Amino acid sequence: MNRLEELFTRKQSRILNVYCTAGYPQLDSTVKVMKTLQENGADLIELGMPYSDPLADGPVIQASGSKALENGMSIEVLFQQLKDFRKEIYVPVILMGYMNPVLQFGFEKFCQYCADAPIDGLILPDLPEYEYETEYGEIIQRYGLDFIFLVTPETSEERIRKLDSLSRGFLYAVSSSSITGSDQDFSAVETYLERLQKMKLKNPILVGFGIKDKHTFDMACSYANGAIIGSAYIKAIEDANDVETATKTFLDTILI
C-alpha cells in the first residue's frame, strides 16, 4: 500500500492538501516548509516545481515560482534536496509541474528519481489524457507513481468517468473553470461538487482552486474527501519573517 492509499484508507474526510513551491521562500527551505506543514495538520503535500511559463497558475503562485527560479531551483536541485527527506516527512508528497522542464530532465529519469525519493504521485496539468495513454502513462505506472487527473465544471460526465478510471491516488476537482487564486461565487461550485459526489467515482475527490479559508475548506469538505489550498497559503508566508509561525497561524485558522 503506498502512502496515498494508506492515507485515504485511514481518513475519508477533511483531508487537507497544501501546495507549496519548491525553493520558496528560500532555495533550501523546501523540506523545512514541508515539515512545518506536516506538523501543523497537512495530510498531504503538493510540491510545485517552478516553471517560467506556468499556464494554469494564478499570480500568487506564479510569483512564488519566479522567486524560486531566481533562488536557483531546478528539478536537479530539487531531487538533491529530497535525498533524505523521508527521514523527516512521512505524509504523502506529490509533485506538481509542467511538462517542458520534465521532458528536458528526461521523462523516465524523472519518474525514476521520483520513485527513489520516494515521491508518491504526480500532477502534470499540461499532460493531456491522450498523451498519457499513448506514451507517458506506462512509464509513470512502471515506477509505481500515482497520476492525478483534473476535472472541471465543464468536464462532461463521460469524460469525468474516463479521467477517474485513469487517475490513481485521487481525482482533483477544479472548483471552477478558473485559475488558482481567483475569487468566485461558491454556490455554482456546490452544484458541481454535488454532481461529482453523486457519481460515486472510484477515486477520492479533493477540491482545489479558490479554497482559501475555513469557510471554503469546510464547504469543499462537505461534498468531497478534502481540499487543496495553494495561493492562500503562499500568500500567508509571502512576507512572513518566520515561515513556521506563519504556517501554524494559517493552518490553525483553517482547521479549528
Next chain:
Amino acid sequence: MINITTPLNKGTYKQPNIYGYYGNYGGAYIPEMLHRNVEELRTRYLEIMYDDAFQKEYKDLLRDYVGRPTPLYLAKRLSKLHNTNIYLKREDLNHTGAHKINNTVGQILLALKLGKKRIIAETGAGQHGVATATVCALKGIECVVYMGSKDIERQAPNVARMKMLGAKVVPATSGSQTLKDATNEAIRGWINDPLDTHYIIGSVVGPHPYPDMVARFQSIISEETRWQLKEKTGSELPTHVMACVGGGSNAAGMFYHYLDELSVQLVAVEAAGHGVNSGMSAATTQLGKPGILHGSKSLVMQTADGQVVEPHSISAGLDYPGVGPLHAHLYESGRGTFLSATDDESLKAAFELAQLEGIIPALESAHALAALHQMKFKTSDQVVICLSGRGDKDLATYMKVMEGNVM
C-alpha cells in the same frame, strides 16, 4: 469538401494527424480547463471553415474589406541587385497593414458560428492585436488584447489603434513582458472565461487545431500567388518562396500551396537578433530544443533545466522563443531551408527596399529581405518573397537609425 478524418498517421505538411501532429511536433498539451473549448474547435473547425456559405462570406470580406487579392509585384530594381527575378507578395497592402488580418477575418466568422460573444487575443508587434480589434469592431464584438508591457512601449501607435477601435489592451507584466508572456496571459484569460470567449491566436502556434486552422486561413497568400505567377510567367511554380518566421503564420501561408511541390525551395528566415550565438537572438530552429510551449510540442528556446528563455529581436513580431509545429517539422525533415538575419542586416534591408522600390517594409518582413543576401540565385530563378507588413509601425526605430546616421 476536404477529407476531415485524417488517419492516425504522422500527418502531412499540409495536414496534421487528428491529434495535431506534423511528424514529431504538434499535439494539444493543455490543462483540463481548456479541454472543452479546444475539443469543440478541433471537432468543428474544418466542417465550419469549408461550409460553402462560410467560404463565401470569408472570401467576400477578403475582397471587399481587406482588399484582396494583394498584388504580386515584380521588384525590378531589387531583382537587378540580386541578378535574378524577385516578386513581392504585397501583404503590406492589406487593410491594417499586414497578413494578420487574413486569419482574424476567418477566426471571427468561426467564433460567431460557435456562438461566442467575446474575443481575446495576444499580440507582439501589435499587428495581430490591431487586426483582431478591427474585425471585432466590424462585427460588434467585445475585444480584449493582451500585450507585453515592453511591447506596449515600443509599439505605441498600434496600442493607440487598438484603443481607437474599441478594444481593451491588457498589459502582460510577467516574465519578459513580450509576446510569450502576452500569450500566457491570453491563455489564462481564456481559462478564466471559457464559455463565451473565443481566443484568436495570431500565428501557427498553440494547441491543435490552431496551427492548422491559422495555416489554412493564411494559405490564401500562396493560393493567389499561384495564379498570379502563372499570369506573369506562365508557370504557377517559382523556384523559391521566402518569408520571415516569428510563430510562422505568414510563412505558413506563403508555403502552403507549395508544400507538396518539391521543386519549390521553401526558405524561412528567423530573427538572429545580435547574432545567433550572441545570447540575444530569436532564431528558434537554430537555438531551440524539442519542448512544449503554449500547448504544442515544437522547438523551444530554453535552458538546460527546461525554463523558456527570453529571446531578443529588434522586431517585436519575431521576438518569440518558439515556432509553429509545422515549421519544426519542415526544419527537422529538411523540407524547409532555415536562415536567419540579424537586427542590423534587417535594418539595412529595410532601407534598401525603401530606396530601391519605394516600399517601406515592416521590420519583420525586412528579415526575409535581408536573407536575399545569403542566397545564391541563378538569373533564371523566380523568387517570391512574402512582404508580410508595412513599416509604419516601425518608423520610430527607422528614425533612430537615421538620426544615428547608421546607414
